[in-house]
Amino acid sequence: MTGSAPSAPRRLAAFAVPSEPGNERLALAKVAEVVTGRGLTAARLERLKTAVAEAAMNAIEHGNHNQVEVPVEVEVLQSGTEIVVGISDSGGAAADVSAEEPDLADKIEGRQSPRGWGLFLIRNMVDDMDVTTEGARHTVWLTMHTAAPTAEGAGK
Amino acid sequence: MKSACAATTRTVGTAAVIELSGDVDGSAAETLTTAYQSAVADGEARTIVLDFAAVDYINSTGIALIVSVLAKARAEGRLVAACGLSPHYREIFDITRLSDFIALFPDLDEVVSQLKGATA
Numbered sequence: 389m390t391g392s393a394p395s396a397p398r399r400l401a402a403f404a405v406p407s408e409p410g411n412e413r414l415a416l417a418k419v420a421e422v423v424t425g426r427g428l429t430a431a432r433l434e435r436l437k438t439a440v441a442e443a444a445m446n447a448i449e450h451g452n453h454n455q456v457e458v459p460v461e462v463e464v465l466q467s468g469t470e471i472v473v474g475i476s477d478s479g480g481a482a483a484d485v486s487a488e489e490p491d492l493a494d495k496i497e498g499r500q501s502p503r504g505w506g507l508f509l510i511r512n513m514v515d516d517m518d519v520t521t522e523g524a525r526h527t528v529w530l531t532m533h534t535a536a537p538t539a540e541g542a543g544k
Numbered sequence: 545m546k547s548a549c550a551a552t553t554r555t556v557g558t559a560a561v562i563e564l565s566g567d568v569d570g571s572a573a574e575t576l577t578t579a580y581q582s583a584v585a586d587g588e589a590r591t592i593v594l595d596f597a598a599v600d601y602i603n604s605t606g607i608a609l610i611v612s613v614l615a616k617a618r619a620e621g622r623l624v625a626a627c628g629l630s631p632h633y634r635e636i637f638d639i640t641r642l643s644d645f646i647a648l649f650p651d652l653d654e655v656v657s658q659l660k661g662a663t664a
Contacts, residue, residue: 409570410569412603413601431635435632438603438632445603445604492641495611495615496611496618496645502615503608504604504608505640509604509607
């Protein structure tokens with residue numbers, strides 16, 4: 389037997405920020421600090437930072453309804469060639485943001501609200517995105533591969 | 545860490561340039577609206593140029609504000625151009641298709657040069 393078993397996820401950091409508009413910047417700065425030097429190119433680090441900020445903003449606004457006393461919890465894990473960031477709020481399934489695909493032409497013509505880019509940006513910035521809900525705990529999981537991405541991954 | 549959005553406007557030929565700095569997020573709404581109104585106040589501007597060279601951060605709400613400026617300008621028959629975007633935000637302009645509706649330039653000199661060429 390020469391194959392290597394998949395490595396167990398290692399927690400790089402876990403922290404919380406109060407649910408106050410603007411605190412997504414704290415989350416992205418901390419995540420960037422933790423994952424810098426762990427195999428992401430500068431461009432892919434920028435992508436992860438944008439995804440973290442948008443997910444944290446959704447958690448603050450839609451999950452925790454800007455209640456400062458309810459924290460947004462952030463967990464950073466590394467498993468093999470993957471960095472995974474979990475961003476949790478207390479909004480349960482109701483925290484899921486509308487998945488309407490933004491259409492810029494419709495927005496310009498007033499057929500869609502100019503807003504609604506957050507989830508779209510998250511999906512396009514990371515290699516994989518999952519959402520889990522356990523009771524009130526609603527978590528968005530963002531995955532970035534640290535090894536050279538596949539052709540499919542690079543196209544995202 | 546967070547820096548408030550600020551904007552200054554000036555005229556370059558038939559273009560009104562809005563130079564932005566700081567963060568383009570939800571808190572930038574009033575700044576951007578006021579800057580746009582100032583830029584088009586004399587009715588002469590045929591092109592609105594958004595200069596992002598001094599912008600540190602743009603989020604989804606900031607994108608929505610840019611969409612609103614674009615919609616307003618187009619409804620008034622004006623073109624919109626942008627310059628000074630970092631490679632990351634240029635990618636976001638591509639992903640959102642903003643770059644299909646907004647001409648992108650590396651810097652303000654390029655925009656000015658292009659505008660001069662168009663009017664020569």
